[in-house]
Amino acid sequence: MSGIAVAPHLCVSMLALAVAGCLFTVAAAADTQASPEIRTIGLLVPDTGNVPDFFSGQITGVVDFALAEFNRYLHESGADWRLEVVKRDTKSDPAETLALVEELDSMGIKAFLGPATSSNLRTIQDYVAANGMVAISYASGASDLSIPDDRIFRTISDATTYANAEHALLRNDGIEEVVVVFLDDVVGRSVNHTIYEAIEADATDGISIRDTIKFHPDTGDARAVAARLGAVLAADPPVEDHARLGIVAYDYTGKVVEIIRQVAGASIPGMNDTRWYGPGLLMNELHADDAVRSFLIETDYQALSLAYRENDLNIRIDSLINDAGTFTYAAYDALFIMGNAIDMVGNATHGDAIAAAIPEAARLGHGPGLHQHIQDPLTRGSGNLFEYAGALGANIELNEAGDLARSDYTISSIVDDGFRITHRYDSTADSVHEFVLPTKMRIGILVSETGSLAEGIGIAASGAISLAAYHYNLDLAREGADWRLDIFKKDDGTYPPATLENVEAFHADGIKALIGPLTSGSTAQMMDFVNDNGMVAVGYASSSPDLALPDNIFRMRASDEKTADVYARLLHHDGITDLVIVYRDDPWGRSLNERITERASHIGGITIHPGINYAPDTSADSATDYHPVVDALKSRLSGVDMSGAAVMLFGFSEGWAIVDIARTDPALQEGRWYTFLASPDVRLSPEQISWMEKVGYSSVITRHVSNALSRHIDANIPGANFYSYHAYDALHTLADAIEQTDTSRNAEALAAAIPEAARLLPAAIGFQTALNEAGDLAGSDYHVYEMRDGAFQVRALYDHATDSLYALVSRPS
Numbered sequence: 118m119s120g121i122a123v124a125p126h127l128c129v130s131m132l133a134l135a136v137a138g139c140l141f142t143v144a145a146a147a148d149t150q151a152s153p154e155i156r157t158i159g160l161l162v163p164d165t166g167n168v169p170d171f172f173s174g175q176i177t178g179v180v181d182f183a184l185a186e187f188n189r190y191l192h193e194s195g196a197d198w199r200l201e202v203v204k205r206d207t208k209s210d211p212a213e214t215l216a217l218v219e220e221l222d223s224m225g226i227k228a229f230l231g232p233a234t235s236s237n238l239r240t241i242q243d244y245v246a247a248n249g250m251v252a253i254s255y256a257s258g259a260s261d262l263s264i265p266d267d268r269i270f271r272t273i274s275d276a277t278t279y280a281n282a283e284h285a286l287l288r289n290d291g292i293e294e295v296v297v298v299f300l301d302d303v304v305g306r307s308v309n310h311t312i313y314e315a316i317e318a319d320a321t322d323g324i325s326i327r328d329t330i331k332f333h334p335d336t337g338d339a340r341a342v343a344a345r346l347g348a349v350l351a352a353d354p355p356v357e358d359h360a361r362l363g364i365v366a367y368d369y370t371g372k373v374v375e376i377i378r379q380v381a382g383a384s385i386p387g388m389n390d391t392r393w394y395g396p397g398l399l400m401n402e403l404h405a406d407d408a409v410r411s412f413l414i415e416t417d418y419q420a421l422s423l424a425y426r427e428n429d430l431n432i433r434i435d436s437l438i439n440d441a442g443t444f445t446y447a448a449y450d451a452l453f454i455m456g457n458a459i460d461m462v463g464n465a466t467h468g469d470a471i472a473a474a475i476p477e478a479a480r481l482g483h484g485p486g487l488h489q490h491i492q493d494p495l496t497r498g499s500g501n502l503f504e505y506a507g508a509l510g511a512n513i514e515l516n517e518a519g520d521l522a523r524s525d526y527t528i529s530s531i532v533d534d535g536f537r538i539t540h541r542y543d544s545t546a547d548s549v550h551e552f553v554l555p556t557k558m559r560i561g562i563l564v565s566e567t568g569s570l571a572e573g574i575g576i577a578a579s580g581a582i583s584l585a586a587y588h589y590n591l592d593l594a595r596e597g598a599d600w601r602l603d604i605f606k607k608d609d610g611t612y613p614p615a616t617l618e619n620v621e622a623f624h625a626d627g628i629k630a631l632i633g634p635l636t637s638g639s640t641a642q643m644m645d646f647v648n649d650n651g652m653v654a655v656g657y658a659s660s661s662p663d664l665a666l667p668d669n670i671f672r673m674r675a676s677d678e679k680t681a682d683v684y685a686r687l688l689h690h691d692g693i694t695d696l697v698i699v700y701r702d703d704p705w706g707r708s709l710n711e712r713i714t715e716r717a718s719h720i721g722g723i724t725i726h727p728g729i730n731y732a733p734d735t736s737a738d739s740a741t742d743y744h745p746v747v748d749a750l751k752s753r754l755s756g757v758d759m760s761g762a763a764v765m766l767f768g769f770s771e772g773w774a775i776v777d778i779a780r781t782d783p784a785l786q787e788g789r790w791y792t793f794l795a796s797p798d799v800r801l802s803p804e805q806i807s808w809m810e811k812v813g814y815s816s817v818i819t820r821h822v823s824n825a826l827s828r829h830i831d832a833n834i835p836g837a838n839f840y841s842y843h844a845y846d847a848l849h850t851l852a853d854a855i856e857q858t859d860t861s862r863n864a865e866a867l868a869a870a871i872p873e874a875a876r877l878l879p880a881a882i883g884f885q886t887a888l889n890e891a892g893d894l895a896g897s898d899y900h901v902y903e904m905r906d907g908a909f910q911v912r913a914l915y916d917h918a919t920d921s922l923y924a925l926v927s928r929p930s
Contacts, residue, residue, distance in 0.1 A: 179445045179449045602855070656670065693763040
């Protein structure tokens with residue numbers, strides 16, 4: 118994979134990274150310099166191998182975001198260089214990692230971020246030192262890698278702080294004996310060793326190590342570990358009080374889920390009375406397994422997670438990346454620290470100088486240009502929410518070994534509907550105290566960042582949802598609210614069966630409230646499941662009249678019932694005598710064909726020829742040949758007087774393929790064309806424009822009333838259009854309903870609250886978002902655009918309040 122330099126204002130699609138959406142950022146003007154110097158660093162991530170599937174996507178996504186932000190900072194500060202990142206997959210393999218470091222070195226890249234794991238970091242340590250390189254790891258925590266002057270820095274504290282936190286928690290809970298179950302790799306052995314040292318060093322705590330049990334990183338040895346635990350509990354001396362026996366499990370690969378499942382099913386005497394402890398990284402996986410969740414609730418499982426102070430930056434990252442957490446924030450900070458050090462040194466190739474600059478670069482944070490971060494006029498209050506710091510929520514201080522100097526930890530318990538933070542470990546006081554973080558209300562976001570609607574609508578709509586979540590959580594933080602919105606995105610590739618799979622997955626994870634999906638086809642696919650399984654959804658783009666039903670699916674778009682009527686009026690006004698409708702064979706296309714046919718028939722004077730439907734593309738790799746569609750169209754129009762003929766084309770991105778075939782066909786140079794466009798702002802070739810002017814190419818497009826909010830969305834989301842505003846409004850409507858009902862899981866309560874939340878919404882779309890009895894936007898105004906003088910221009914306005922079509926003008930002769 119080659120490195121890509123990201124411009125300061127670039128919106129990066131995060132879908133392939135399990136991320137969610139567009140990287141909104143304050144837009145910067147284009148670089149005035151013709152060719153700023155490019156300074157390149159590496160990024161080592163485990164795309165494959167022995168790490169959780171989501172981890173690589175989180176790291177890659179946040180580094181993309183940090184890179185865009187850092188280059189924006191360089192642009193705004195007038196710097197004459199830009200940062201580039203070259204990414205490589207370590208496969209979680211030490212030998213592969215060393216080979217990649219050697220490759221980076223051969224490319225002249227001396228500075229890099231990563232690797233993630235301590236075993237990989239240990240393998241490259243000598244090579245980095247011997248070859249004038251420098252690295253910042255964002256996830257390694259092995260304590261034996263805390264070595265001064267080794268050219269390797271870490272934005273994570275070493276395992277000693279984790280062991281101290283675990284020890285303090287055991288002490289706080291009155292535990293007397295401990296069994297440590299650990300992953301048999303560099304990090305696991307380090308954690309086991311440091312926990313042992315922490316307990317042994319404190320002769321006053323009354324805690325002793327009963328035994329330690331290791332498991333293989335690849336196989337997990339689940340049955341063997343369960344049997345060994347049973348033997349340890351049965352061994353002499355007998356356990357006096359099982360409630361004072363702590364089982365400390367350390368793992369980051371997911372193997373511990375199967376181990377706990379085996380333990381839970383083994384009926385080990387006294388086991389269900391013990392107390393279990395572990396890291397917070399795998400909490401979602403542990404909670405998702407019914408047997409494991411039940412066992413850990415009974416044994417009062419306590420999970421340690423690195424703590425961070427909430428600020429506007431990590432709120433923003435949370436809105437962009439699914440399940441963002443400490444390692445994600447650490448990776449963001451790692452890029453900024455490396456970038457600042459390179460800026461201080463003046464190049465990216467002198468590893469010695471960069472290494473010497475890193476501690477000061479960390480201490481200075483994100484540079485003077487970003488200490489005053491986003492001052493958002495759209496959220497309540499003025500100025501910044503917090504004193505600006507890094508994504509970890511604090512100024513970065515490295516110790517003598519080049520690691521994060523100190524870390525606090527939050528302590529959470531698994532409960533039926535998720536997990537709840539109850540305590541915090543203070544590393545300065547080495548103590549545990551009660552602590553409550555805002556409750557996270559999780560909702561599922563159904564997006565289409567790939568597929569036939571990605572470019573025109575999907576990516577921008579996803580970005581608007583992220584922006585809305587950021588704004589909403591920023592407001593909640595300013596108000597001191599006791600909850601936050603927690604969004605989790607899934608992409609359907611504009612493919613309805615994938616939407617249903619995503620909805621089923623959300624339901625399995627306990628998520629009941631949804632935003633989306635994008636299309637009517639996807640909405641129809643999931644409708645029965647949503648209504649039958651106690652879920653609720655707020656859509657932002659679906660408009661098929663066939664889906665206007667009083668159910669648990671709300672839509673911030675008006676039904677196309679009226680759109681069809683506007684098209685029929687245009688046909689009458691334009692003197693059309695013959696009509697052929699070409700439409701995408703999905704619920705949206707079929708409903709438009711039916712309604713327009715019905716209304717045109719009612720008007721009279723129009724011969725409606727049989728419509729032409731086509732199967733939509735189902736993947737980005739589809740290579741459908743649309744010549745048969747155009748051939749069928751010509752056949753329908755054979756013998757027709759083209760001066761009164763019209764073609765209506767209702768499709769997504771594949772519609773452009775049909776247009777490009779039609780515009781070069783001599784038989785289709787007359788008549789009028791009407792079509793679906795997401796926006797009048799489309800990039801067209803001179804040849805396309807010339808043909809469109811010839812055929813009066815027209816489209817009915819929702820009219821929005823520009824306001825401060827829509828302009829802010831335009832400034833932050835490249836390619837934003839009215840679908841983006843609807844998506845933004847959908848998120849806020851559902852969030853307001855959650856705030857009113859204090860739940861994100863009671864679909865009945867949310868469905869009752871959504872109409873009023875929509876009515877009161879200060880909407881980005883610019884008009885009141887009242888819903889009708891079917892739960893859809895009650896109505897919209899429309900502009901009719903026609904290609905004239907090289908651009909789409911307004912030729913008419915439909916006013917919903919008066920049900921009138923105004924400013925109709927005839928085509929120039």
